[in-house]
Amino acid sequence: MQPSFFKPHPWLIIEEGWNPRRNRLSESIFSLGNGHMGLRGNFEEGYSGDCLQGSYLAGVYFPDPTRVGWWKNGYPEYFAKVLNGTNWIGISVEVEGEILDLNQVEVLSFSRTLNLKEGWLERKFRVRMSGGRQVEVEALRFCSITREEVGALRYRVTPLNFSGRVGLGPFLDGNVKNEDSNFDEPFWDPVHQEAEPFQALLQMRTKKTLFEICSAMHCSLESGGAIIRPLTRQELREKFAGSFFSLHLEQGQSCTLYKVVANLSSRNHPPELLAARCRQRVREAAETGFEGLLAEQREDWARKWEEMDIRIEGDLPAQQGIRFNLFQLYQTYTGKDERLNISPKGFTGEKYGGCTYWDTEAYCLPFFLGTAPPAVARNLLLYRYRQLGKAIENAGRLGFSGGAALFPMVTINGEECHNEWEITFEEIHRNGAIVYAIYNYCRYTGDLEYLEDFGLETVIAVARFWAQRVSWSDAKKAFVLLGVTGPNEYENNVQNNWYTNYIAAWCLDYACRSLNQVKAKAPAKFGALERRLKLDTGRETGQWKHIASGLYFPREEKLEIFLQQDGYLDKEQTLARDIPAEERPIHDHWSWDRILRSCFIKQADVLQGMYFFEDRFDLDTISRHFDFYEPRTVHESSLSGCVHSILASRIGNRDKAYELYLRAARLDLDDYNADTRYGLHITSMAGTWMSIVQGFAGMRVREEGISFSPFIPGNWDAYSFNLIYRDWPLNIRVDQQAVHILNRGRAAIKLHIFEEGLILGPGQMASRPFNSPVYAPEEKR
């Protein structure tokens, strides 16, 4: 893949030319969504070439029966998967009776444009059909972020060198499958379908989970500047409803079909009202009209960009990369619904089944904290809180008791949806990330009520898990954590993964601290919780402290580094740069056992701990660990770049910081890992935001407040972004000379720039040049 397939542009992603071979990749890139629904960049008209047709409704899943080679006790019987649902963009197109199918005609020109600023996708093409008939199509569509159940499209056909009949058939089609279905079952049962001229409705129900979804379309046709209504023929089949018509067009005369669709699910409406509400929703949208809806879309995206944009001057590829990421992130999760979460692929593919991973807590939360009101991040925490009961059941299945919780590695409904034993049972550090997110949220927002009402309960359940999961090693005279997999999934079933041990000890310690905090601040709430959880406070916290202080941390004294796990230095120590280029990524070129035995690290592991708990390590220690582990890291997880980039920024290794940032920011646009065809790396996109805000701009939130220690990559003229910190909207701008921080809020804020504390009144801006002497200490590398 050439790295510059898409022309650099600050706001547009433009594909020029017809590339059917990379169609799946482009379908991922040109995905649209609005938090409630999403779809890949499929074609409206039928396409018989290679594509992954995919339209998804958030939270509508099916428990697909597990298929494994060899069963292990504790595996879940089902994996929940988000379903490919009704294809609501479909329009069949006929020209003089010939079906338009880009796989069957000569494509003369083809382009797709994704407008990040305004939130729409446009596609234009010219084809030569049989008899030499040339036709031009211009299609534009969007998922409304204003009305999250509404999508709309405009489809314009023009006969270029002939006059003749053009047939158009907008439809709703539920005859869809998930490619990743384990038993090739269809997941949908028909409920109801109806069609009348220019309108149709389709309602379906999932097998087993009995979710119902309903789509209704409302179309209108324009030609010669006027609305026209040719005679239609309705088509109704099982799970299919459409309306077809044809009309005579003169050479050069366009006709434009507007299709407005509402997509509702029984997650938000009673099933018996679904059809009626759907009709109503689409009627309202149709009344507003396509252009009206598009105007709303532009306005709302403009508002959102105001909150989250990062502007980079002087580096167009970096600018395009970060904006593409922010755009896709917001398309995936808007934070309105605490029952939803963020899947690593969002609505852009089937891989990972639309499930939630620890990515959300470790990589996505800071983005939502910094660019949206606290309620959004809080909803992400509540998602886990709602699933606490299932996490306790899950731990029970593995033999833990007494209210201990193990959150699943992969989930939609709180149940584990993964079955590699080394991950499902052993990658338990995820439990720590979920507690860390609570801590992180409280620290950033100052919202301690969350801790009192929901957070502490989760924290206690996780502490109880760690307290049982450790075992005492007589040999080491310490508590150990055996049989775990760290964030580095290129080594499994290790003993004493430093990161896991560290976050476990931290969780136990944080459980004691936060418990005391709540006890002191909200004794009544605490008393109720204590009773409900049958908490034996003195004994349990005593045990937690004992374990936290007695946990073992593998360490190499001569190198003065913590070891990723017991025996890590028994591995042959080579560096990632010594791997021949043609063997990268090793995941695709090496056998699994060779990867496991190598010293190579997939993503931040020890360094993930240094990132989370930066304040507990001095700069020398962080540098030493970065210098040891980063050269052994192959960054073959999309989540690897950002943490390393932030740490590199921290220790002043700016070239590395920039290199890792850029790679992460353009991961999908440039298809670095040759896997974008399966969907976009949504969760790692949040990491690129962190790389700039926490990395380049050095933003930190500590007890004493927010601080910035920025630098600017040498090839950038400037970068700037808005940030929401508690009650203060801020703007940060960094150019080659100085950092400028503007208080956009209505109250004064106390903050630090470099190490200087200052107070900024409302509307005030502080500028600090880079040659400020207080900056020097961090410059030493």
Added chain:
Amino acid sequence: MQPSFFKPHPWLIIEEGWNPRRNRLSESIFSLGNGHMGLRGNFEEGYSGDCLQGSYLAGVYFPDPTRVGWWKNGYPEYFAKVLNGTNWIGISVEVEGEILDLNQVEVLSFSRTLNLKEGWLERKFRVRMSGGRQVEVEALRFCSITREEVGALRYRVTPLNFSGRVGLGPFLDGNVKNEDSNFDEPFWDPVHQEAEPFQALLQMRTKKTLFEICSAMHCSLESGGAIIRPLTRQELREKFAGSFFSLHLEQGQSCTLYKVVANLSSRNHPPELLAARCRQRVREAAETGFEGLLAEQREDWARKWEEMDIRIEGDLPAQQGIRFNLFQLYQTYTGKDERLNISPKGFTGEKYGGCTYWDTEAYCLPFFLGTAPPAVARNLLLYRYRQLGKAIENAGRLGFSGGAALFPMVTINGEECHNEWEITFEEIHRNGAIVYAIYNYCRYTGDLEYLEDFGLETVIAVARFWAQRVSWSDAKKAFVLLGVTGPNEYENNVQNNWYTNYIAAWCLDYACRSLNQVKAKAPAKFGALERRLKLDTGRETGQWKHIASGLYFPREEKLEIFLQQDGYLDKEQTLARDIPAEERPIHDHWSWDRILRSCFIKQADVLQGMYFFEDRFDLDTISRHFDFYEPRTVHESSLSGCVHSILASRIGNRDKAYELYLRAARLDLDDYNADTRYGLHITSMAGTWMSIVQGFAGMRVREEGISFSPFIPGNWDAYSFNLIYRDWPLNIRVDQQAVHILNRGRAAIKLHIFEEGLILGPGQMASRPFNSPVYAPEEKR
């Protein structure tokens, strides 16, 4: 399961009563086979209740596409599976037009008897059908060990309380499936079917592998003491051929159907001649007739029992157990075909897909060495030699080169047929067992030509594997073997499994020794091999010695024991006896991660090494390791009991030796592990032979010849067995007073009893009482 379901009997296994719930279990127990083919104890007449219909032809397999949750590089794309083939015993039975189906009628009595001595299965039952009609059936069948392509059965029906029409329809049916098929595909395509009165033929072809199999039947009917030939109706459908007739029977008048079948496969005949040969084979058998075939069967089984019987006086359950095992072992593998091997379930079930494991080399070889001419054991070695090329390819796929071989964990055709990464890629000690078998065979038989012609080539390829598989640990200043799984599969991906490291070092050492031996004795053969393998003898053997002497062995100095793996003592040390009875087997009751983290051992691991290399450890060392590891062992592999029993015998822990023996010997009869319904534990059956011969009788073969150091369990009156050692057939009899060894051969033999060397002339017997003073030193425990 009550432990005494089958009545103790020296030669019979008798099931009394109708137990449809344990039908799958009984089907396993009552399996028949003859090395070429085998079948479970299914019913001739149709049965709509729960059963596993299974008829198998050795070596006829299908490469079933792999199905896994998550693919790992290096996994095989297909698993070969032995196929459920033509149901050749089938007879449809109608009484006054009503189909006889034991699931649909009232069963008044039911029994099955397996005659171990004569090699046949009999089944008798009486049923009450509609209208109160009572019918008696007696069925007897066998797989001929004289003519391995022939099976025969006799099926007698008697109306007990009525006169009326009885219809009988013997058939061949290829509409069968494997229950373990990954994609529910039928594996057979029809080739040809034909039927004429009392005869039928069915030929089918496997998909992909294009094996062809052909079955032909030849029936005759007897009633009132005469052969009769009623009119028949032939039935031909795809993959089905049969001949049906009915006749009027008076009350109390029997009719007896004889069905003789030939089952041929294209492994042994050209496909185009298969049908003709099959017709010929069945004609010859039919001419001999059922009773003639049965007489041959009796004679040949008598001859075989002469070679392999172990007689136990005074302990009927033990006697029954060992004979059942020997019977099933010989039914599974007769040693005539070097392309065949022994699957853990033989022909008694689908589990393990009819594939070969390291069981053969580690557990079965000694039995065949001791009870059959050397050619049988040699064929087992040649099986692996024939697959050496594939083993080199297999190693290549994992990244090894230069002629290094990794034999698959599970195979039929030399290709790996398993895909748990922790087993497929990591349980590499199997490579050592294959070399150990060569060493063991040469030591036992003195056949050094095998080493020259085939063995050394295998030994070198395995040495080359180990030489690449080790890595240098700078931390330990030693070679290490990282990422392995030992015989204890209750812990995976460990570092420095002592057994694996030990057998690896031994292999490297043995490679040097055997290479020098061949070089000295057969320099021309060696020179040819050296050129063919591009062997850089000096350099490579130098490297092998260097690694063998520099390998790391985990050890705990205070306890003076070798550790099963790095960090084994970090685990919480509890004993198997402390596991609550209701949690045993832990494999069924604990989650997989809990098992992995526990200190509990599935089967001999360190002790497997002490067993293989007994001479390298003094008795104290063996005792110390036994006393440490056995109490931590849950014996949840059927292969666990025998090795522990032998070592317990060796160290004088006789109660333990007997307990472990008995459990292993009656594992299937008493369904100890609640899994016999999936098939019998064929390979572990060989271990029970070892428990007596090597354990109780203390038989050893060393450079200086064969020796015995017997004891006798307190509750036995005597035990005796024949043994083939090189040119000498021996008989060993042990009673409570003495051991008696008889040289049944034609030449004098030098041997040791206890530690006394003696020479036995032809026909001579030596008796040594147990109070012999030289016995005392081993008595100390």
